[in-house]
Amino acid sequence: MTDKLNQSLTEALWKIYNRPDSPEPWAMGGNLPWDDPDFSKRMLREHLDESHGAATRVTKERLMQIDWMWKKLGLQPGARLLDVTCGPGLYAVEFARRGCEITGIDFGPASIAYAQNLARSEGVANRCTFVQQDVRHMDYGNANFDAATFIYGQLAVFKREEARALLAQIASALKPGGKLCVELLNQNRVDKKHNTWWFTDNKGLWGNRPFLHLGERFWNEEEKISIERFHLIHLETGKLDQITLCDQTYVVETMVSMMKQAGFAAVEVYPAWDNLPLYDAEEWIVYVASKTC
Ligand SMILES: C[S@@+](CC[C@H](N)C(=O)[O-])C[C@H]1O[C@@H](n2cnc3c(N)ncnc32)[C@H](O)[C@@H]1O
Incomplete structure (x- = not known):
């Protein structure tokens, strides 16, 4: 030595x-250094690894979640969907295959490049926009999304005040009555x-x-x-x-009240992923919030 x-x-x-x-x-x-180019490349391998669901859930589970969100968010072909922290677009591109117009935001360079290629290879690039950007600094302009997803616990990696700001920013990017699906760890199970x-x-x-x-x-x-x-x-x-x-982590009452303060009128709460058979469903609580009409 x-x-x-x-x-x-x-x-x-x-x-x-x-x-x-x-x-x-x-x-x-x-937070993890998701936006570091080398780390992002290594993380992409984990997202795509079907032997575990630590970075992105495996395909079988993902499709169950997509079916569930499709119903709960009232999606249909032509719906404009925002995917906040979309990773390599494995959810977003499937939603686009089902006819949605997708905007996916993530600051992982390898993930965003992968999502763009995937959209092209699935023939849905015309319905997908992937933006490499820190979600805290995203400007949605006059967006009028029908729905948004913020899944796999990512709202929790932000400080409380940043989480409040993100919820308000997403609410203002939704059309009246638009819906947001947020997945957060169940505080009791941490x-x-x-x-x-x-x-x-x-x-x-x-x-x-x-x-x-x-x-x-x-x-x-x-x-x-x-x-x-x-x-x-x-x-x-x-x-x-x-x-x-x-x-x-948040207790349910706090998260519901934060969502209401951010501009959502009603919030449905689904412990354990509404009992979908996911390997770790018990660890999570899913919130579906509807923006004030
Ligand atoms: C656990 S992965 C989940 C990705 C995707 N939702 C999925 O389930 O496949 C978390 C993602 O959040 C992204 N992320 C974390 N903090 C972010 C930030 N401040 N701005 C943009 N993306 C962020 C990471 O780059 C990563 O792709």
Whole structure:
């Protein structure tokens, strides 16, 4: 081992040793580096991997959800649908195949490129617009969407005030009576035990060279936030990456009231994905909110 590598590894270990006991929520961004080009390419592999549903649910489950949302959102061919944090467009393109006019927003470059190609290869590119953009900075102009989806828990990766602003922004992009489907973790089911784990690998989300992943999970009882902190030591360079992932949880009453304040008149609540047979259905609550007419 060279002196330089030795020194970098030692510094990384001391930095981990000297970490704050309990991470400040959102202090280090609070989200995965989805918009980093290399991370986005690696994440795309996970989205498309049919052996697990961690990034995007597997096709069989996705199609059940799409059938469900089709009914609950009152979609029909020609409906204008906004997919917020659309990822690689696996939901959006299926909605377009069924006749919807889609706008998908996501800031993952590899995901947006994949969604655009998928729309072309499915022959629905004329009904799909995919925009690479941070959803917090999206301007929908005079959009008049019939419906919107915000699924797989992504509203929770934003601070409460950002979540409020996002709900209001989506409400204003919908036509009167338009519907929004939001999927959020069930606060009662979130793991609140302090937990640590580690593994080594040379493939997957954290890169294709040998690394050591040290993970910690915390529950911030005051703010009701689940926080995961990852320390990644790249063993060939000694480089340390530290990532903190925050999930703001909500009780149902709070989320319903936030939706009403954002401009939605009525909110239907479906625990456990309305009992759809998804592998993790119990973990989730789905909200279908209708904008004031
Ligand atoms: C778990 S994936 C789900 C993607 C898609 N909804 C699905 O189920 O296939 C979360 C997505 O949220 C996107 N995302 C997270 N924060 C975002 C932000 N601030 N602006 C835009 N996209 C964001 C990520 O890039 C990623 O594609």
